[in-house]
Amino acid sequence: MPILPDASGRFGTFGGRYVPETLVGALDELAEQYAEACADPAFQAELDSLLWHYVGRPSPLYHAERLSEQCGGARIYLKREDLNHTGAHKINNTLGQALLTRRMGKHRVIAETGAGQHGVATATACARFGLECIVYMGAEDIRRQRPNVFSMKLLGAEVRPVTSGSRTLRDAINEAMRDWMASVGTTHYCLGSVVGPHPFPQIVRDFQAVIGREARRQCLDQLGRLPDVVVACVGGGSNAAGIFYPFLDDAGVKLLGVEAGGRSGAPGDHAAPLCFGSPGVLHGSFSYVMQDDDGQTADVHSISAGLDYPGTGPEHSYWKDIGRVEYTQATDAEVLTAFDRLARCEGILPALESSHAVAKAMDLAARLPADQVVVVNLSGRGDKDAAEIARLRGEEAGGLGEQERTEATERGKLR
Amino acid sequence: MSAIDQLFADLRAAGRKAFMPFITAGDPDLDFTADVLRTLVERGSSMCELGIPYSDPIADGPVIQASYTRALEQGIKLRDIFGMLERLTPELPAPVVTMVSYAIVYRRGPERYVAAARAAGIAGAIVPDLPADEAQALADACRREGLSLIQLITPNTPRDRALRIAEQTTGFIYYVSVAGITGERTELPPEIAENVAWLREQTPLPVCIGFGISRPEHVQALAPVADGLIVGSAIVRRIAEASHKPREQVLRDIAEYVDTLLAAMR
Ligand SMILES: Cc1ncc(COP(=O)(O)O)c(C=O)c1O
Numbered sequence: 001m002p003i004l005p006d007a008s009g010r011f012g013t014f015g016g017r018y019v020p021e022t023l024v025g026a027l028d029e030l031a032e033q034y035a036e037a038c039a040d041p042a043f044q045a046e047l048d049s050l051l052w053h054y055v056g057r058p059s060p061l062y063h064a065e066r067l068s069e070q071c072g073g074a075r076i077y078l079k080r081e082d083l084n085h086t087g088a089h090k091i092n093n094t095l096g097q098a099l100l101t102r103r104m105g106k107h108r109v110i111a112e113t114g115a116g117q118h119g120v121a122t123a124t125a126c127a128r129f130g131l132e133c134i135v136y137m138g139a140e141d142i143r144r145q146r147p148n149v150f151s152m153k154l155l156g157a158e159v160r161p162v163t164s165g166s167r168t169l170r171d172a173i174n175e176a177m178r179d180w181m182a183s184v185g186t187t188h189y190c191l192g193s194v195v196g197p198h199p200f201p202q203i204v205r206d207f208q209a210v211i212g213r214e215a216r217r218q219c220l221d222q223l224g225r226l227p228d229v230v231v232a233c234v235g236g237g238s239n240a241a242g243i244f245y246p247f248l249d250d251a252g253v254k255l256l257g258v259e260a261g262g263r264s265g266a267p268g269d270h271a272a273p274l275c276f277g278s279p280g281v282l283h284g285s286f287s288y289v290m291q292d293d294d295g296q297t298a299d300v301h302s303i304s305a306g307l308d309y310p311g312t313g314p315e316h317s318y319w320k321d322i323g324r325v326e327y328t329q330a331t332d333a334e335v336l337t338a339f340d341r342l343a344r345c346e347g348i349l350p351a352l353e354s355s356h357a358v359a360k361a362m363d364l365a366a367r368l369p370a371d372q373v374v375v376v377n378l379s380g381r382g383d384k385d386a387a388e389i390a391r392l393r394g395e396e397a398g399g400l401g402e403q404e405r406t407e408a409t410e411r412g413k414l415r
Numbered sequence: 416m417s418a419i420d421q422l423f424a425d426l427r428a429a430g431r432k433a434f435m436p437f438i439t440a441g442d443p444d445l446d447f448t449a450d451v452l453r454t455l456v457e458r459g460s461s462m463c464e465l466g467i468p469y470s471d472p473i474a475d476g477p478v479i480q481a482s483y484t485r486a487l488e489q490g491i492k493l494r495d496i497f498g499m500l501e502r503l504t505p506e507l508p509a510p511v512v513t514m515v516s517y518a519i520v521y522r523r524g525p526e527r528y529v530a531a532a533r534a535a536g537i538a539g540a541i542v543p544d545l546p547a548d549e550a551q552a553l554a555d556a557c558r559r560e561g562l563s564l565i566q567l568i569t570p571n572t573p574r575d576r577a578l579r580i581a582e583q584t585t586g587f588i589y590y591v592s593v594a595g596i597t598g599e600r601t602e603l604p605p606e607i608a609e610n611v612a613w614l615r616e617q618t619p620l621p622v623c624i625g626f627g628i629s630r631p632e633h634v635q636a637l638a639p640v641a642d643g644l645i646v647g648s649a650i651v652r653r654i655a656e657a658s659h660k661p662r663e664q665v666l667r668d669i670a671e672y673v674d675t676l677l678a679a680m681r
Contacts, residue, residue: 021591291518294519
């Protein structure tokens with residue numbers, strides 16, 4: 001595979017930099033500083049040390065034996081990003097960007113967040129490095145990911161609710177970009193996924209690629225061979241890019257990205273631009289996006305706040321078009337089933353985002369022979385989702401006592 | 416010579432400056448947009464900037480964002496906007512340029528977008544999320560069709576880059592007064608005058624200033640150093656009042672406001 005992006009920030013035709021002139025200088029500076037940091041062994045050593053002692057890397061590659069048995073086919077291995085400090089893969093990126101922020105001599109950091117995991121990871125990195133931290137979060141996501149909102153505040157970050165548009169991740173990115181327009185001289189925008197203008201898709205992928213490098217080595221060490229399939233959920237696409245990237249040249253390893261299938265494949269019911277969208281421009285980059293025929297961004301839906309986003313990373317668009325990665329989607333219902341399965345038979349509560357990957361890995365494993373190996377990126381832990389799942393259950397099917405059900409229904413109405 | 420080139424040649428010959436209001440297409444509907452455009456030109460606006468509503472405008476402050484949302488909630492489509500302009504522009508004695516996101520241009524295809532804009536009588540395009548480095552395809556299409564491609568230069572644009580942007584620009588240069596988003600401001604940065612004066616020495620293109628301008632004292636201070644001034648949020652805010660005021664009244668308010676600014680310009 002060619003080394004991408006090219007000098008203009010393109011992955012094939014995807015990517016680029018569709019931003020106001022006001023931001024161009026900061027993006028140039030970031031690209032320059034990042035290139036210098038890459039060439040600086042001290043930078044990499046400091047990051048590695050943080051990942052080891054502070055995040056707790058390497059994260060285990062765990063053989064989910066009971067889950068595999070129940071599926072009745074291939075062996076399923078979980079790459080345990082949920083065991084990282086702060087409970088998700090997001091910290092790999094925010095520590096890297098915090099180091100870059102310090103290199104650039106900036107003291108204020110802004111971020112967007114959907115599930116709140118990137119917000120918590122940014123707040124954590126900022127606390128660790130003494131940086132001011134402001135996190136933009138859609139009002140709907142504040143409601144459904146409340147535990148993470150408290151964590152961010154406890155870590156000293158300011159959480160700014162975003163009430164425009166769909167009040168989700170997409171609007172949080174808009175607000176963060178607007179903040180950056182006015183603060184670009186002193187502020188670093190710590191973007192949380194492989195989206196946005198160049199060089200963000202490259203930087204975030206590189207910081208997350210530690211997941212794939214470890215997983216590849218662990219497969220060789222623990223199994224004596226590479227896996228047959230690697231599965232990851234795709235919102236913006238950072239955990240997927242991170243685990244896929246080191247396997248790109250391993251032609252025998254199939255890569256499967258799982259988008260949010262939501263309620264159905266009908267427009268507005270899902271958040272699966274690689275499955276159902278078309279190439280377009282959103283948030284500074286050219287990539288697959290859900291849009292109408294005028295180029296207006298379309299509304300999307302997902303049970304998981306972290307995947308509830310109409311766009312996706314430009315490199316995923318490229319991998320889709322060249323056929324290196326296959327993209328599929330898991331519905332909300334499949335996701336809840338997978339969540340339960342992993343909870344009950346492995347004692348692991350996965351994030352709803354990660355449960356998308358688990359759902360498709362279970363399907364796939366069932367259809368594959370027992371000597372095959374499926375690696376799933378378990379991108380985060382599900383504690384943040386417990387209350388929202390209870391609320392949904394209360395509305396839909398019981399599982400709670402009468403009083404809790406009534407309360408949960410009331411809360412549902414209130415929104 | 417394009418309509419915009421002609422306009423600035425005439426203004427320069429007469430020693431006058433361009434007053435360029437910005438409004439959003441379809442806020443709250445296209446009939447009213449046409450009425451506002453007529454009023455703006457009647458009062459003496461030299462050119463009008465029409466914002467094509469976009470779902471994710473990252474360069475816009477709350478006032479223009481809200482106007483885009485109002486227009487999109489009415490289900491406004493690009494073809495309706497172009498249809499209105501096709502009927503209006505022949506009778507409007509001032510050029511209209513559109514402020515449009517590249518998401519919308521790309522979706523149509525640069526060639527088709529430019530052709531449709533020309534057919535609607537539009538004189539130029541400002542694409543705020545298309546920096547010069549990405550603008551080649553659109554610039555080529557614009558040159559072929561004779562649509563001006565107005566590019567933006569900001570206070571943080573390095574000077575060598577500003578020169579490259581100027582080379583790619585047709586019509587006029589849009590000098591953004593502040594690093595930030597659109598919206599009324601009480602004070603504007605003092606270095607505007609120096610930056611614009613420098614730019615005007617480097618290029619024969621007219622240089623117009625926008626973002627934040629809303630008060631007569633801004634106009635008084637900046638008109639002498641530029642070829643034109645762009646005023647957006649202050650007018651869009653008045654249009655928003657159409658939700659609870661008679662439209663005739665809103666038009667009168669806008670006319671009065673424009674008169675005040677034009678008086679400050681002379
Ligand atoms: C645990 C977890 N997984 C996945 C995602 C989706 O992001 P990405 O596709 O960038 O990995 C999120 C985002 O919030 C998340 O919290």
